[in-house]
Amino acid sequence: MHEVVGLIFSKDRAMQLDATLRSFSLHCRDMGNIDFKVIWTYSNSINEQQYQELASTYPSIEFISELNFESQVLASIAGYAYVLFLVDDNIFVRDFSMENVIESLRTNQDALGFSLRLGINTNSCHLLRLDQQLPTFMITENEFLKYDWTSAQYDFAYPLEVSSSVYRVNDIMAAVHHSFADPTMLEVQLNRNKKIFYQQKKFLLCNQYSYTFCNFINRVHTIVKNQAGETFYYSTEQLSEMFIQGHRINVEEYNSFIPNACHQVVELKFKKITDLSRASKNKTEQIFTADSRNFQGMIPKVSVIMPVYNAEDYLSQAIESILGQTFTDFEFIIIDDGSTDNSLNIIKTYNDSRIILIRNETNLKLIASLNKGMNLANGKYIARMDADDISLPERLARQVEFMDQHPNVAVCGTWVELFGECEQSFWHFPDNPDVAKCVLLFGCCIAHPSAMLRRTILETGLCYSDLYPHAEDYGFWVQIAKKFDITSLPQVLLKYRISGNQKSAKDAQQVIDGAAKIQLEQINALGIEPTEQECLLHWTISQKQFIPNVSFTHAVLAWLTKLKEANSFLHYYPEPAFSEILRMYWSSVCINLVNAFK
Structure with missing residues (x-):
């Protein structure tokens, strides 16, 4: 016993x-x-x-x-x-380790129990269909979290x-x-009687992340x-x-x-057990066959998803850049989102068995079309593509090779070259997952049309959210980064077109509103309820749109220090990457201040 x-x-x-x-x-x-x-x-x-x-x-x-x-x-x-x-x-x-759990109860006699299901990740109460505020956590000697359940909310206030x-x-x-x-x-019955523990056992223990x-x-x-x-x-x-x-x-x-x-x-x-009698005798010898979905040779390695809406000017270049990839084991899901120009006819001119044409009867908009495409995808990986960009020939091959070699990475973008109605320039994104997650606090860290992601992560319920119109990719990366690694290949593998017809140019305010909301949610995840002035300060820092002066510099230092101290308690962002990112933004402000006095 x-x-x-x-x-x-x-x-x-x-x-x-x-x-x-x-x-x-x-x-x-x-x-x-x-x-x-x-x-x-x-x-x-x-x-x-x-x-x-x-x-x-x-x-x-x-x-x-x-x-x-x-x-x-x-x-x-x-x-x-x-x-x-x-x-x-x-x-x-x-x-x-159950021994570690029991030891924490031995050393914390004022704790009623240890929850294996709670953690800093449980910010939603699904039974009530409400978001729930994380309690104030203390860290025990065993590096578990400890909080006062008598003053907590929803699941955190349900100790028994x-x-x-x-x-x-x-x-x-x-x-x-x-x-x-x-x-x-x-x-x-247990919860009806929890009041008997209010005084002497008002705390509950849990791990940082749910077991x-x-x-x-x-x-x-x-x-x-x-x-x-x-x-x-x-x-x-x-x-x-x-x-x-x-x-x-x-x-x-x-x-x-x-x-x-x-x-x-x-x-x-x-998975299906191939030998039921043997498995029933010894569970450690269970032998599984592949998931019934993966019929060898019938399922493509990659599903490329490209929504199209009135993109006739550059559509052919985009399609041909995918069909011309050196990596050929893919399906090309093109979703015409109710185009009123010649886009649909252009798509139909291509006689390639890898193309799967989906026609929306009405204009569902980008987010709904993206989610529709992901639901239809069969590949192990899903690659994004925009109808006015150009994927360089080695793009899919390089990304597939990287994803195969790094099973811990859920999303992989690439560096991109800007072209079109702009001078030639390049966007370089973090190629370190820890840095990428930290950068998200200040802005998007993956070029959307360059992204490749594992289809399996969608099976956790992740999808593009319509809460962030025109900033849906930024919100998507943030949600994924809470659970998985994201990064970018340090290679230019996509040409990103800049034109006056882009939605991001017409709907700039929605982009700003969506991005600011995503930033705020991440700040809240650090346990900070920022003032309106602090929100504006954070946005200004992230966009590097400021006129430096001494008082502004002091405000930035105080804010970045507040972020660092909050993270040192909750460990929401990985260190030392988080401190390095804060230092980078602080250095940018200081350099601009020095230059202002030249």
């Missing part, structure tokens, strides 16, 4: 329970120090058989068929010092829950005063109806049938995923 018992609740979800167990085994470095028990119940004999199969697959775990829920819960935790509560839609996403947290068994017993019939009612999240894609409880997925919905019947056919959730696909909420709906990724 160990010090910790892991108690998992499951109903009619053998498929999801298997994913919980395998993802926990994948990421918990000391799972052998936990006594696991599963209290399960079922609606039909098929589900019953599947739980029995899991019991055979995991012989070290005690499977308890539910008869009297309350009695079985109390008996299961009796004699243990700590209990880890889990439910069957948990998916673990990063490595951790049974889906993904660790508690002292004595505290749980003290909060159980009445009977309970299922996990939901147990949780309701797990609940992927609530279906509903099984009927006493209290829990929310279920809307974007991706899988009925228990569907998953049960897939379980019979040998499919299992591919938990490796979620490694390092950073959810923005404790409960988040993400698409399930499956």
Whole structure:
């Protein structure tokens, strides 16, 4: 008998329970120090058989068929010092040590528990469909986060829950005063009695980033109806049938995923077990075949997406620059967004099997067309292209080679050459992921039409947002950089046309408004609520549009210092890159001040 018992609740979800167990085994470095028990119940004999199969697959775990829920819960935790509560839609996403979690509870007696689902990333409460403010965190000796749950908001103010947290068994017993019939009612009762901990155990512990999240894609409880997925919905019947056919959730696909909420709906990724009998005997010897989507030779490596709207002047050059790539394993998704000029006819003149022409009946605008294109993409990578630019012949080849060699990188742009109605010049973007993420606080760091991204990141729910019209790329990179590395190849591989017909020239104010909003959201992520004057100062610094004087310089120094101090607490941006970027902007202001006195 160990010090910790892991108690998992499951109903009619053998498929999801298997994913919980395998993802926990994948990421918990000391799972052998936990006594696991599963209290399960079922609606039909098929589900019953599947739980029995899991019991055979995991012989070290005690499977308890539910008869009297309350009695079985109390008996299961009796004699243990700590209990880890889990439910069957948990998916673990990063490595951790249960011993470190328990040690943090030992050394922080004023903490009620340790949440495996909370972190600085959980800035949204999906159950309430509201953004939630991060509490003020302290850092413990174990480098975990600690906060006062009695003054927190939404999920952070919900200290007693049974889906993904660790508690002292004595505290749980003290909060159980009445009977309970299922996990939901147990949780309701615990929270009704949380007031008994207001004084002596007003803190909660968590990691910087969530260890797990609940992927609530279906509903099984009927006493209290829990929310279920809307974007991706899988009925228990569907998953049960897939379980019979040998499919299992591919938990490796979620490694390092950073959810923005404790409960988040993400698409399930499956792999098929090739030897069911063998897998049922020894889960460590499971053999998987490739995802059914990847039929060898039929799926292109790259999907190039190019929205088109009244682009007849330069469209042929753009199309031919893609068709002329040295890398040829791609599909070319061209989305005509209701053009009223000759664009559609120009596209139809090209007889190339790689071209997939999509015609919007009405003008959906760029953001909707981009998201439509990404949803249609089949390639491992998605490359962006604009209808008036030119991709140099080696562009796709160089980017594919880089992405293949750097699996940690989610987005790769390139340097670009400006041409058209301007003097020849070049845009150079950061080729270091840490620097790129830091630069985003001040502006966009990837040339949109040069970007190539991994299609798998879209399966986390990421897409272009219509909250930032004409700055959708900037907002997209910021969202991606919260979870993945982004960078640019230090090579000019795209010619970016400057013309008076571009939307960015006509809608400059919307670009400014969108970019300023994105900057503000990142500043807020540092725990700063800037004044209007500070927002204007930050924008001015980022655009390098200022007339330097001594008072302005002092204000800049104070603001950059405030950013640095906030980051030193939350570690939102990587160091030393963040300090280097702040130093760069500070140097620019100082140099301009010195030049003003010459």
